Amino acid sequence: MDWKNLATSLFPDGHNIIERDQFLSGSGQVGGETVTVIGTTGHAAIGVEIALLQAQEVLATVRAHPQRAIVILVDTQGQRLRHRDEMLGINSYMAHLAKCLDLARRQGHRIVGLVYDQALSGGFITSGLMADACYALPEATIRVMGLPAMARITKVPEERLTELAKSNPVFAPGAANYLRMGGIEEIWHDDLAQRLMQAIRQADPQDKRSAAGLQRGGRSMAFKVTQAVADHADTP
Template identity: 60%
Template sequence: MGDGADNWRSVAASLFPQGHSIEQHGAFLTGSAQLNGKPVAVAGTCGHTAIGVEIALAQARAVLDIVRHHPGRPIVLLVDTQGQRLRRRDEMLGIHSYMAHLAQCIDLARRRGHKVIALVYGQALSGGFVATGLMANACYALQEAAIRVMALPAMSRITKVPLARLEQLAADHPVFAPGPENFRRMGGLTAIWERPAMHAQLTMALHDCPQQDFRAAQGAQRGGRKLAAAIIDAIVENRHA
């Protein structure tokens, strides 16, 4: 798949062979589609965009409009972002608050009974991924997607850990390593999708959409996050003791 902003069109065509009315407004995507004769709502981003305050608000507004006007309608989030926009203007306006607002809107949709499925089809980095894809009931990715919390050279500069050491750690520990398979091992991704069966995979994802958050348990089962589930269980047990 190429790097152009039109990548979403081929993805949408594969996901929704019965047709869609998704529109692109800059790097923001919104609209609806038909899936097995039933409507689903679609929102997301394209072109590896950085999410600034405008796109964060646009996505939040789209989700709230779906909740208000189409109660219970499934929502598909198309994720392609290089993370939050690193500009002084966005930082001064409080980009963290806008991202938190977006995450809360997606959480509201889930609590109101909307099945929210995210698909990483391009890039997924840092806060732009956390506030969208990781807020869905379940997140999936195409095999060719680029997913990481932070590039290892940047991680090395911030943590002062030598790059060679981080590369060594990444070979055995998925927490340090980029790529869909490592995020699947950690439970962040439910599964990795392959073309051309995306329509069938989306249909199954909505059918099997979890109502509870099983990512920590999946990470433990897959050997990617060995302690998170046990710590969560211990905290829950202690609260009820």
Template identity: 40%
Template sequence: MPAKMPLDRILASLFPAGHSVRVTDGLITGEGPLDGTRLVVVGIDGDTALGVEGALALSRAVLDAVKTGDKAPILVAVDSDSQRMSRRDELLGLYECLAHLAKSLLLADRLGHPTVGLIYGHSAAGAFIATALATRVLAALPGASPSVMDLPSVARVTKLPLDKLEAMAASTPVFAPGLDNMVATGAVHAVLDPEQPLDAQLSALLADLPAGDTRDRLGRERGGRPMAQAIAERVVSQARGG
């Protein structure tokens, strides 16, 4: 697997003229110039687990960006652990805080702030869903290792033997973690080239953003989720009485 690109190199490539992005307790916040406008940056660095405080702090950063009314694009950079597995966080309603963060990003995008995720390290489970997957499109850098759930955890939940899941994962991307499988299922829209300037690549991605969520279509075209688009369309049609 390629080495993970560190955040300082990513930021230098995104903002050659400088930026105000900072990392505090594993949380990324700040902004920098991109194509004559500002790019808001939020996220998680250093394989940090996302807990109640972190989810609320990132939500506030997103909503503060929305309040400006300037419709600046928002980049969600992610190198996280999963959500923080503590009794305290669960008792404080971590699931609601993660949902609040996801909804904040969805609201921002709906109100005219294009949202793009960038996974450059690890991420999993609720932290992955509430950040990277809550953006309109998700880009990645080589060396990223995303997963919704690792196979040992899938085995515990489904009660299926791990060796059977590993065999299924070899031919069915939806069962398997990892960047290549996330690309095949359509979860990752594009993989960027770390050897080329990231500002130009992100500008091109923003200029060609799809109007809505195209993950199911990409999954069909790439062979990772051949049935998802058709099933989703049937559900929508039936819900509308078609």
């Protein structure tokens, strides 16, 4: 979906979102309250510039608008794979963005992510997955790593990974599989404005994704392992 049509659907009471070189920023009206909006469009590759711009908007909201909700609109092909970005420390810029979102959450800002087109790799991890809850449109493309790249990294034949993807959502792309794993809270099919309003009201800073993944049958061990580690840490 085009971001302008998406904004109209999400904020029928009005918004002032603008695009600058694939970076989205502004505010919108949701259920009588103003929310900050940041995001990307055009399958943006997240380089140092966009990562820093997003972080700046988050910090500006924390300073000027205490506890205002933040909505992250996600359309990214992941981090930009350029020598320049690597030399400048793109990993540090993206970590800075994640830290800024965590700071906002600790200061009482509710954070909601929405994947409306494409979400890949680190560009997704440090944006939508840093939200209190992340949602997706049905046509969204979501994956951390494509199967060909996964085959090269793991040395597992691509044919075997393709077979595994048929029954295991960890290997398979798509919003439905991320819903099963708990990474996506819900897939929005209709009335986006109402869905967004409910999502903001229900935003919970406690991370429940691994528990949701276990409940939905998409991740069988993540919650059990984290609980075992937590229990061990609490043991004198």
